[in-house]
Amino acid sequence: MTVHNRHRIPCPHCGENLRVRKSQGLTPLYREAIFECRNEDCGWRGKASIEITHTIAPSDIPNPTVALPFVPRLRELITKRAHAAN
Numbered sequence: 001m002t003v004h005n006r007h008r009i010p011c012p013h014c015g016e017n018l019r020v021r022k023s024q025g026l027t028p029l030y031r032e033a034i035f036e037c038r039n040e041d042c043g044w045r046g047k048a049s050i051e052i053t054h055t056i057a058p059s060d061i062p063n064p065t066v067a068l069p070f071v072p073r074l075r076e077l078i079t080k081r082a083h084a085a086n
């Protein structure tokens with residue numbers, strides 16, 4: 001995995017990067033993860049929840065069971081296009 005270098009999640013106690021120990025998808029939009037601090041002197045471990053909240057760019061192969069609101073900027077764009085079509 002190379003993504004972790006760009007998107008770091010710091011330990012709330014010592015600021016060192018956290019590592020994902022385990023993650024479990026409970027729904028397509030909601031996931032729970034166990035994080036562990038990489039700093040051996042710290043040793044913190046905790047639980048986090050990751051929720052997908054908005055669509056920024058729509059999927060070309062959308063899952064019909066997933067209903068996600070668009071980010072406001074995209075909603076405006078779609079509304080403007082709908083007005084232009086009328």
Ligand SMILES: [Zn+2]
Pocket residue numbers: 011012013014015016037038039042043044
């Ligand atoms: Zn730590």
